[in-house]
Each structure stands twice: as C-alpha cells, then as structure tokens.
Amino acid sequence: MDSDRVKSVVIVGGGTAGWMTAAGLCATLQSQGLSITLIESAAIGTVGVGEATLPHIRFFNQRLGIDEAELMKATKATFKLGIEFKDWGKIGDSYIHPFGNFGEDIARVGFHHFVSRAAQQGLDIHMDKWSLPVMAARHGKFQLPHPDPNNILSSFGFAYQFDASLYAKFLRSFCEKRGIKRIEGRITDVNLRSEDGFISSVDLENGSSIEADIFIDCSGFRGLLIEQALETGYKDWTNFLPCDRAVTAACEHEGPSLPYTTATAKSAGWQWRIPLQHRTGNGYVYCSDHISDDEAAASMLADLEGEQRTEPKTLRFKTGQRNKSWHKNCIAIGLSGGFLEPLESTGIFLIQEAITNFIEMFPTKDCPQIDQDEYNRIMDLNFERVRDFLLLHYVATTRDDSPFWRHIRDMDLPESLTYKMELFKSSGRIVSYELGAFKDPSWLAVYYGQGIIPRAYDPVADHIPLESLPQQLGKMEHEVAQAVASMSRHDDYIRRYCNAA
Numbered sequence: 001m002d003s004d005r006v007k008s009v010v011i012v013g014g015g016t017a018g019w020m021t022a023a024g025l026c027a028t029l030q031s032q033g034l035s036i037t038l039i040e041s042a043a044i045g046t047v048g049v050g051e052a053t054l055p056h057i058r059f060f061n062q063r064l065g066i067d068e069a070e071l072m073k074a075t076k077a078t079f080k081l082g083i084e085f086k087d088w089g090k091i092g093d094s095y096i097h098p099f100g101n102f103g104e105d106i107a108r109v110g111f112h113h114f115v116s117r118a119a120q121q122g123l124d125i126h127m128d129k130w131s132l133p134v135m136a137a138r139h140g141k142f143q144l145p146h147p148d149p150n151n152i153l154s155s156f157g158f159a160y161q162f163d164a165s166l167y168a169k170f171l172r173s174f175c176e177k178r179g180i181k182r183i184e185g186r187i188t189d190v191n192l193r194s195e196d197g198f199i200s201s202v203d204l205e206n207g208s209s210i211e212a213d214i215f216i217d218c219s220g221f222r223g224l225l226i227e228q229a230l231e232t233g234y235k236d237w238t239n240f241l242p243c244d245r246a247v248t249a250a251c252e253h254e255g256p257s258l259p260y261t262t263a264t265a266k267s268a269g270w271q272w273r274i275p276l277q278h279r280t281g282n283g284y285v286y287c288s289d290h291i292s293d294d295e296a297a298a299s300m301l302a303d304l305e306g307e308q309r310t311e312p313k314t315l316r317f318k319t320g321q322r323n324k325s326w327h328k329n330c331i332a333i334g335l336s337g338g339f340l341e342p343l344e345s346t347g348i349f350l351i352q353e354a355i356t357n358f359i360e361m362f363p364t365k366d367c368p369q370i371d372q373d374e375y376n377r378i379m380d381l382n383f384e385r386v387r388d389f390l391l392l393h394y395v396a397t398t399r400d401d402s403p404f405w406r407h408i409r410d411m412d413l414p415e416s417l418t419y420k421m422e423l424f425k426s427s428g429r430i431v432s433y434e435l436g437a438f439k440d441p442s443w444l445a446v447y448y449g450q451g452i453i454p455r456a457y458d459p460v461a462d463h464i465p466l467e468s469l470p471q472q473l474g475k476m477e478h479e480v481a482q483a484v485a486s487m488s489r490h491d492d493y494i495r496r497y498c499n500a501a
C-alpha cells in the first residue's frame with residue numbers, strides 16, 4: 001500500500017559513510033520518489049582518516065556511473081595492489097597480501113597444496129614469486145588488468161589509496177547535482193515516538209525540526225541516533241583487538257609512489273604508510289596500555305620516510321560492533337555501527353556492505369522486525385569475519401618481544417578463529433564462505449606469509465611426480481616475471497591515467 005511506503009530518509013552525518021549512503025540511495029531509490037536529506041555539521045567535522053581501500057569500492061563507484069580516472073584525479077589517488085606486512089610473523093619478515101591468487105591450480109588441486117608439499121621437501125616456498133600483483137607491487141609496476149581472462153595480466157584486482165575527505169567531497173557534488181538536500185547544522189535533540197520508540201524527528205541548533213520515515217546514523221563514533229537516542233549497546237571486542245588509539249601525520253614522498261600500502265608491526269601495535277599522489281599518509285595504531293600517546297607519536301614520526309607535513313593527530317576508538325546495526329527505524333552505517341581498526345582497510349568496505357544490503361532489503365515504514373533481524377545477521381557475519389581475519393595477523397606470530405605481543409600471545413581467541421586455524425594447520429583446508437571481505441587467497445597469504453604451514457596437504461598433490469614439481473613451479477615463476485616486466489611503471493601509469501598535478 002502506498003501509505004506503507006517509505007517516502008523520506010534523513011542521513012545524519014557527512015563523512016565518508018554519510019555521502020556514500022546518500023549517493024547509493026540517490027542512484028537506486030530517488031527515481032522512485034524517495035526524498036533524501038543529509039544533515040552535517042562543519043563545526044563538528046569528520047574523522048578525517050581512511051585512505052586505503054579494498055577492490056570492492058570500484059564496483060560501488062561503477063554502479064553510481066562514476067568515471068574512475070576522474071575520481072582518482074579528484075582524490076589524488078594511487079593504485080593499490082595489496083598490503084605489505086613487515087615484522088608480523090617475526091621481526092625481519094616481509095610479505096604482501098595481494099588482491100589476487102598465488103599460482104595456479106595443478107590438475108585441479110589448489111596451488112597451495114603443492115606449496116605445502118614443496119615445503120616438506122625443503123624447497124623455497126616464499127610465495128611472492130608466484131603472484132603477479134605481489135611481483136608488480138615489489139617492482140613498482142601497474143596497469144589495468146587485461147580484459148582477456150586467459151591472459152596472465154588479468155589475474156589481479158586493485159583498489160585505491162586516496163584522500164577520503166576528497167572522496168566524500170566528490171560524492172557530495174555527485175549527490176547535490178542530483179537534487180539531494182543538504183542541511184548544514186548541529187543536531188541538538190532526537191525525538192522518539194511514544195508508541196513504539198521509533199525516531200520521529202531531529203532538532204537542529206537553529207530551532208528547526210526535520211522529520212522522516214527512516215533515519216540513517218552516519219554520525220561517527222558518537223552514534224548520535226543509534227546509541228545516544230536508542231541506547232542499542234555495543235559489543236566490545238578490545239579483548240580480541242586491543243589497539244585503541246592511532247596517531248597520524250602526513251609526510252613528503254621519498255621516491256616514486258608505491259602501488260601498495262605498508263603495515264609494519266611495532267612494539268605496541270603497527271604503523272601504516274599509504275602513498276598518495278601528493279603525499280604519504282602515516283599512522284601508528286597502538287594499545288594505550290602499552291605505550292603513551294607521546295611515545296607513540298615520537299615512534300611514528302621517527303619512522304616517516306620523508307619530511308613531516310602535518311602535526312600529529314591522535315584518535316581514540318574502541319574496537320567492536322553495535323549490538324544491532326538496524327534498530328527500529330534507524331540504521332547505523334560507518335563508525336556509528338562499529339569499528340575494527342584499520343589493519344586491512346575494511347572501514348569503507350563495511351560501509352559499502354551496509355549500504356548495499358540496506359538497499360536490497362529496503363523496508364516499509366514499519367521496519368518489520370524480521371527484516372531488521374536478517375539485516376543484522378548479515379552485518380554481524382561481515383563484522384565477525386573481518387574481526388577474525390584481522391586477529392589472525394596478530395596471533396600467527398612468534399613475536400613475544402614486548403608486553404603488547406606477550407599480551408596477544410596469552411589472549412583467548414574467538415572459537416570461530418580457532419576452528420579456522422586448526423583446520424588449516426591440520427589439512428591445509430580453508431573455511432570457505434560467500435559473504436565477507438576476505439576469501440581463500442587472502443587467508444592463504446597471511447597463513448603462509450606469517451609462517452603457518454599445514455602439517456598435511458591434499459593427497460592428490462602427490463600424483464604429480466616429485467621431480468617435476470620444481471619445474472612446474474619454476475614455469476609459473478617465469479610467466480609471472482615476464483608479465484611483470486611488460487607492465488608500466490606505476491608513476492608513469494598514474495601520469496597518463498589520472499594525474500592530479
């Protein structure tokens with residue numbers, strides 16, 4: 001019935017989450033008569049971080065009809081082929097978790113089973129050489145994947161390293177051109193309906209009141225609607241992911257901009273380096289029980305690759321997830337819905353998942369409980385799977401060289417992660433799933449990269465004669481090396497494709 005139809009949505013917040021949500025709704029539901037209003041306060045501002053992304057963001061932008069080169073130019077973006085992890089398995093280690101596979105299946109048996117077999121024979125199993133995106137990253141190479149899926153140069157994905165506040169600005173202009181209403185002002189009160197506790201309106205500092213059928217909370221860590229008004233509660237996961245602060249600063253480039261992010265494990269957390277076209281973003285994510293803010297800032301600054309460009313800024317957070325991402329007529333998207341720390345760049349991915357799922361399950365005005373439950377089930381799975389994957393990086397290690405690493409070593413793990421790790425250690429098998437950011441190749445990259453080698457492998461891998469194994473692996477290595485040699489230098493490619501200068 002028309003009277004049940006949602007006619008108006010108010011989005012509270014104009015950070016990355018707010019403008020991505022506005023753009024997503026605008027592209028899909030505005031033509032059906034949905035009125036979309038976004039309220040933000042310049043005086044409060046945004047969190048102002050979030051520079052590394054996952055390949056999924058490309059599909060989000062494609063669905064909006066955004067031209068990639070134009071977007072990259074506007075956000076001063078570089079290409080990202082993966083993340084280099086330094087000092088995680090043990091001090092001195094380095095591996096890249098790429099957006100792509102390692103090697104190719106042989107006789108329909110997963111490549112990694114042959115790697116495990118090779119490891120048992122004492123062969124060199126450093127995985128880099130069998131991955132095109134890893135080798136391209138290591139050599140500072142990039143080009144768009146080849147359209148022919150049979151060409152080895154098609155065998156990778158990529159994401160962006162960009163200025164997230166410029167991305168929000170870009171999407172704001174996208175939305176405003178399409179008639180989305182933006183209101184500047186601070187919300188002072190949230191009004192609830194007495195009969196069912198749904199949000200009826202929000203009051204602004206200037207005395208006006210804005211009503212809507214649905215409210216989307218993109219107000220950041222404070223959770224203005226979902227928590228302050230609706231008291232939905234928070235699952236605190238600091239017992240699993242104990243880092244609770246980050247100190248950030250930008251610096252000049254040293255040399256060409258690299259097509260990958262770096263995450264270096266440190267004594268009380270880890271430090272990121274994200275090269276954009278015009279600067280490099282840096283941040284030390286740490287656990288405040290194990291290092292002071294001043295020490296963390298000094299450590300972060302000591303590890304900058306070039307001249308410091310901005311003053312250090314400290315951010316506090318609590319890792320976890322809101323008890324319900326959707327409660328009554330309020331959906332929490334972005335930091336208001338939860339935060340799992342920036343390792344593996346999942347913040348924007350989780351925003352995208354929230355928007356896509358909400359649009360797919362767009363409700364009637366009464367927001368049926370069963371719709372809320374299903375949406376929350378999907379978002380819970382997304383958060384839990386990301387949490388387990390992040391945690392794997394911390395626990396797949398022999399590091400015990402500081403109180404922080406000893407604390408991690410002694411922590412209890414979620415059962416879901418223990419199960420995944422035990423299965424892999426015993427048989428080399430990965431717990432597979434459809435929903436979630438990280439699939440089998442990602443788990444493999446971290447397991448092998450951090451020294452977890454399974455005790456057994458698929459017995460079918462024994463069907464290849466042992467003598468031919470080095471030859472088969474060598475052939476793949478050679479193909480990867482040749483393909484990488486043919487690629488452009490990352491900087492040259494950016495200059496041609498999306499130069500922001």
Ligand SMILES: Cc1cc2nc3c(=O)[nH]c(=O)nc-3n(C[C@H](O)[C@H](O)[C@H](O)COP(=O)(O)OP(=O)(O)OC[C@H]3O[C@@H](n4cnc5c(N)ncnc54)[C@H](O)[C@@H]3O)c2cc1C
Nearest residue numbers: 013014015017046047050051052187219220334335347348
């Ligand atoms: C240290 C750190 C590093 C990160 N790195 C990455 C990364 O590399 N990759 C990634 O994908 N993600 C990353 N993230 C996550 C990413 O930053 C966020 O997911 C993203 O910025 C979304 O933030 P937001 O829009 O939810 O909140 P915010 O940016 O905080 O925006 C909140 C909005 O709400 C408005 N608001 C609040 N209160 C009111 C009020 N009373 N009245 C009116 N308006 C109000 C504010 O004005 C603002 O517009 C990182 C996060 C942190 C903390």
